[in-house]
Amino acid sequence: MTEQKAKLTFKDFKSDQEVRWCPGCGDHAILNSIQKAMAELGTPKEKYAIISGIGCSSRFPYYMDTYGFHGIHGRAAAIASGVKVANPDLSVWEITGDGDSLAIGGNHFIHLVRRNISVNLVLFNNEIYGLTKGQYSPTSKKGILTKTSPFGTIEAPFHPGELVIGAQGKFFARTIDTNVKLSTKIFIEAGEHEGASVVEVLQNCVIFNDKTFAEISDREVKEERQIILEHGKPMIFGKNRDKGLVLDGLKLKVVKIGEDGITEKDLLVHVSNENNPGIHTMLANMRWPNYPVALGVIRNVSAPTYDQAMVNQINKVKETSKIKNMEDLLKSGNTWEV
Amino acid sequence: MSKKNEVIELEDVVIRFSGDSGDGMQLTGTLFSDTSALFGNDISTFPDYPAEIRAPLGTVGGVSGFQVHFGSNKIFTPGDYADVLVAMNPAALKANAKWLKPGATLIVDRDSFIEKWIKKAGYQEDPIKEEGLDDFNVIQAPISSLTKTALKDMGLDQKSVLRSKNMFALGMVYWLFQRPMSYTEEFFVEKFKKRPIIIEANTIVLKAGYNFANTIEAMKTTYMVTPAKIDKGTYRNINGNQATAWGLLAASEKSGLDIFIGSYPITPATSILEELAKRKDMGVKSFQAEDEIAGICTTIGASFAGLMGVTTTSGPGLALKSEALGLAVMTELPLVVVNVQRGGPSTGLPTKTEQSDLMQALYGRNGESPVVVMAASTPADCFDFAFEAARIALERMTPVLLLTDGFIANGSQPWKIPSMNDYPAIKTRIVKEGSENYMPYARDVETLARSWAIPGTKGLEHRIGGLEKDELTGNVSYVPETHENMTKIREGKVARVVNMIPEQEVLGEPEGDLLVVGWGGTLGHLRTSVQEMQTDGKKVSLAHFNYIKPLPANVKDIFSKFKKIVVCELNMGQFANYLRIMHQEFQYEQYNKVQGLPFTTLELKDKFTTLLEK
Numbered sequence: 001m002t003e004q005k006a007k008l009t010f011k012d013f014k015s016d017q018e019v020r021w022c023p024g025c026g027d028h029a030i031l032n033s034i035q036k037a038m039a040e041l042g043t044p045k046e047k048y049a050i051i052s053g054i055g056c057s058s059r060f061p062y063y064m065d066t067y068g069f070h071g072i073h074g075r076a077a078a079i080a081s082g083v084k085v086a087n088p089d090l091s092v093w094e095i096t097g098d099g100d101s102l103a104i105g106g107n108h109f110i111h112l113v114r115r116n117i118s119v120n121l122v123l124f125n126n127e128i129y130g131l132t133k134g135q136y137s138p139t140s141k142k143g144i145l146t147k148t149s150p151f152g153t154i155e156a157p158f159h160p161g162e163l164v165i166g167a168q169g170k171f172f173a174r175t176i177d178t179n180v181k182l183s184t185k186i187f188i189e190a191g192e193h194e195g196a197s198v199v200e201v202l203q204n205c206v207i208f209n210d211k212t213f214a215e216i217s218d219r220e221v222k223e224e225r226q227i228i229l230e231h232g233k234p235m236i237f238g239k240n241r242d243k244g245l246v247l248d249g250l251k252l253k254v255v256k257i258g259e260d261g262i263t264e265k266d267l268l269v270h271v272s273n274e275n276n277p278g279i280h281t282m283l284a285n286m287r288w289p290n291y292p293v294a295l296g297v298i299r300n301v302s303a304p305t306y307d308q309a310m311v312n313q314i315n316k317v318k319e320t321s322k323i324k325n326m327e328d329l330l331k332s333g334n335t336w337e338v
Numbered sequence: 339m340s341k342k343n344e345v346i347e348l349e350d351v352v353i354r355f356s357g358d359s360g361d362g363m364q365l366t367g368t369l370f371s372d373t374s375a376l377f378g379n380d381i382s383t384f385p386d387y388p389a390e391i392r393a394p395l396g397t398v399g400g401v402s403g404f405q406v407h408f409g410s411n412k413i414f415t416p417g418d419y420a421d422v423l424v425a426m427n428p429a430a431l432k433a434n435a436k437w438l439k440p441g442a443t444l445i446v447d448r449d450s451f452i453e454k455w456i457k458k459a460g461y462q463e464d465p466i467k468e469e470g471l472d473d474f475n476v477i478q479a480p481i482s483s484l485t486k487t488a489l490k491d492m493g494l495d496q497k498s499v500l501r502s503k504n505m506f507a508l509g510m511v512y513w514l515f516q517r518p519m520s521y522t523e524e525f526f527v528e529k530f531k532k533r534p535i536i537i538e539a540n541t542i543v544l545k546a547g548y549n550f551a552n553t554i555e556a557m558k559t560t561y562m563v564t565p566a567k568i569d570k571g572t573y574r575n576i577n578g579n580q581a582t583a584w585g586l587l588a589a590s591e592k593s594g595l596d597i598f599i600g601s602y603p604i605t606p607a608t609s610i611l612e613e614l615a616k617r618k619d620m621g622v623k624s625f626q627a628e629d630e631i632a633g634i635c636t637t638i639g640a641s642f643a644g645l646m647g648v649t650t651t652s653g654p655g656l657a658l659k660s661e662a663l664g665l666a667v668m669t670e671l672p673l674v675v676v677n678v679q680r681g682g683p684s685t686g687l688p689t690k691t692e693q694s695d696l697m698q699a700l701y702g703r704n705g706e707s708p709v710v711v712m713a714a715s716t717p718a719d720c721f722d723f724a725f726e727a728a729r730i731a732l733e734r735m736t737p738v739l740l741l742t743d744g745f746i747a748n749g750s751q752p753w754k755i756p757s758m759n760d761y762p763a764i765k766t767r768i769v770k771e772g773s774e775n776y777m778p779y780a781r782d783v784e785t786l787a788r789s790w791a792i793p794g795t796k797g798l799e800h801r802i803g804g805l806e807k808d809e810l811t812g813n814v815s816y817v818p819e820t821h822e823n824m825t826k827i828r829e830g831k832v833a834r835v836v837n838m839i840p841e842q843e844v845l846g847e848p849e850g851d852l853l854v855v856g857w858g859g860t861l862g863h864l865r866t867s868v869q870e871m872q873t874d875g876k877k878v879s880l881a882h883f884n885y886i887k888p889l890p891a892n893v894k895d896i897f898s899k900f901k902k903i904v905v906c907e908l909n910m911g912q913f914a915n916y917l918r919i920m921h922q923e924f925q926y927e928q929y930n931k932v933q934g935l936p937f938t939t940l941e942l943k944d945k946f947t948t949l950l951e952k
Contacts, residue, residue: 015801017813049793051639054804061801062814067793069642070803071635072665078600078632082639082647083793085623086598090643090793108635111628314618321619326591329584329620330755335574336376338754 367404378565509547
């Protein structure tokens with residue numbers, strides 16, 4: 001694209017509405033990251049359409065001075081699909097949560113990903129229902145005690161990354177609310193990706209599921225328990241940058257540089273644009289304590305998009321069809337004179 | 339006895355083609371209808387087929403029928419009872435014998451009237467006798483074996499040979515009514531252009547049937563139905579779903595907005611999606627959604643983004659769309675929802691007709707959630723009402739629910755091709771760039787329609803959503819008085835559509851003993867029965883509704899001039915009950931039918947006669 005980038009700052013994206021999330025909620029930081037990323041992306045403000053479903057996160061559009069649509073529970077992916085297909089020139093973002101996208105809206109979520117419609121889906125994953133005040137969600141860890149699971153849940157959670165890749169997703173990234181710098185960088189990359197992108201944001205709910213990510217996000221432990229993946233860089237982590245990932249048979253293995261003759265050169269190098277989803281799936285599925293949790297852009301593969309394919313198909317048919325307007329259509333096929 | 343090849347002139351004839359669902363009866367009926375329309379008759383058709391694609395062979399449940407009514411005068415219905423029945427097997431006879439006129443002509447495939455199929459259909463040994471049809475004009479033709487003989491040198495497999503036996507029957511009927519076969523032959527050439535052998539086989543069998551009928555002694559008489567006196571112009575055959583799709587395309591052209599259709603396949607609405615999917619050349623963005631909910635939600639998204647949003651469905655699908663339809667009410671976006679009604683509840687009777695979604699259309703949502711509700715009444719007028727539905731939606735910024743039904747959706751009739759010059763321009767409420775202080779919920783004082791700012795337009799950034807909102811800014815509002823005001827505004831906006839719809843018309847005298855009231859797809863049958871009673875000197879008139887919410891302004895004036903009012907509908911009385919709410923001052927008699935079938939004019943006339951005598 002040759003058009004000049006709009007000169008905007010994150011402040012240009014703030015609406016006049018008071019932000020009403022709970023003090024200390026992770027959503028505030030995500031809002032900041034997205035506003036920064038949008039300013040950085042340089043797309044004119046009027047080209048942004050932000051679509052949401054229902055839940056705490058879904059109040060998001062009201063706080064953005066862009067076009068926005070606060071939809072109904074679970075259906076943001078469908079609404080966003082319609083917006084993008086109707087006008088591919090728009091930069092369409094979907095703000096959604098784990099209940100919204102993985103429970104009631106699971107069907108639309110996987111089909112948006114499968115079709116590869118250029119929507120940037122930001123999945124606020126707090127592993128709980130916040131707006132309805134504390135019921136377990138499809139991403140809640142098994143056994144969690146909530147108002148609707150007073151004796152603990154008995155069901156296995158979804159891993160969003162696995163679901164995205166299973167639905168033939170081309171872009172999956174993970175970040176954490178508190179790391180605004182990383183989040184901003186990821187949102188920029190998601191915004192630049194053509195096709196559906198899913199960014200899972202590990203988001204702390206201070207009221208109903210506080211510290212659910214503390215074991216990987218606390219200042220003292222996070223460098224040991226998170227790995228930040230960067231395309232083309234070795235998979236290395238740890239406070240002393242002395243740990244890494246290698247492939248051991250058919251699975252990943254954490255190794256320590258310097259032990260057993262391991263050097264940095266032995267580590268896997270992250271290739272986010274590899275079409276084969278094998279390693280990406282393993283990376284997305286890493287869980288503490290067996291593995292560090294992967295943050296960063298795990299998968300970023302280019303593929304034809306639905307929205308562009310539809311434009312191309314329409315243009316092609318228009319070129320060859322004899323029918324250009326209603327008069328042509330009405331007179332086409334079998335007609336007779338009386 | 340009449341002499342050989344006597345030609346009898348008839349005003350109108352009803353033919354019913356019936357056979358196994360794999361026998362090709364829909365095609366046979368369609369080819370006969372098209373030929374008759376080209377010949378200049380007025381026609382009306384009624385395909386009646388099972389929900390199963392291939393029900394067990396030879397069973398009554400698997401019988402597929404296609405009825406066509408053609409005549410030298412205006413034809414309004416596919417006819418109650420048949421003059422000619424083609425029954426390809428005993429089950430087809432079993433399913434249709436009760437729809438024969440006394441003394442009708444019956445053409446059966448003698449080769450299929452063997453013990454196995456006779457028993458399967460539930461007969462003892464002689465179906466003709468058991469049905470009491472001995473005195474009818476029964477033609478027992480060896481259709482299967484003659485088809486085999488005709489094609490014996492073609493080198494076709496047995497299955498392909500027998501697949502063309504429907505053309506033998508069609509050939510016989512063509513001879514009986516002295517129809518030209520050229521159109522059908524051209525159809526073969528077009529349809530099977532990649533398989534010349536099939537063109538040849540079908541043509542041979544068609545002619546064999548024609549010649550057989552010409553030769554045998556059993557068919558002594560042929561019938562002539564002369565062309566109807568219809569307006570000059572260019573005509574084509576059209577069914578309701580195609581007309582609906584085309585009416586929407588016309589609205590797209592007149593509004594300058596491309597169509598977005600988000601739909602999920604569902605009988606009997608699917609062919610609207612199919613028809614629009616073909617029209618990429620007219621800019622249609624068709625989106626086959628993952629479910630009914632996604633169908634409407636993608637459409638709402640597309641409407642937000644500035645396209646003409648359309649979603650199509652049938653009863654169960656409308657139920658799934660309810661919540662999202664409420665979102666369209668709340669966000670006040672233009673949206674056309676087409677519901678091709680079928681028998682319900684639940685899966686009900688997917689391929690059969692009914693009018694039982696009226697209450698769902700009017701009230702089937704949470705909250706006070708008004709939408710415009712209208713109904714088309716013939717296959718061809720689906721075009722006009724689809725156009726009007728889109729015009730109202732776009733000019734008044736409201737969802738519009740257009741009801742059709744399986745009967746008119748699948749039924750077809752000749753249609754005089756209109757000129758697009760006769761249709762008005764549709765003035766959308768799109769706001770241009772540069773408008774100062776844009777308020778998304780500021781309204782036109784006359785119509786209460788809000789304006790429409792399209793994402794991408796600089797300076798008009800705004801947010802909408804399903805939460806209650808401030809009267810001007812659209813920002814979320816929980817102020818009690820605001821909610822009440824907004825509720826009244828949304829209701830008022832729909833009510834004011836009354837000033838863009840025509841007054842209700844009355845067919846017949848404006849006053850009398852009995853006013854027949856109907857709506858939607860029953861028009862043909864109601865009109866025919868009312869006109870026949872008028873001819874008999876009865877003071878009966880018809881008020882047939884297309885606009886249901888809002889009702890036309892002059893309903894009270896009309897109703898007050900009749901001694902009795904009877905509301906006839908294919909449900910348990912939904913429109914009657916709606917009228918009891920809207921116009922409580924009148925007494926309403928009811929005539930209802932829920933058999934998955936259209937009315938017959940005979941049963942209607944019986945009811946009207948009883949009411950007049952009471």
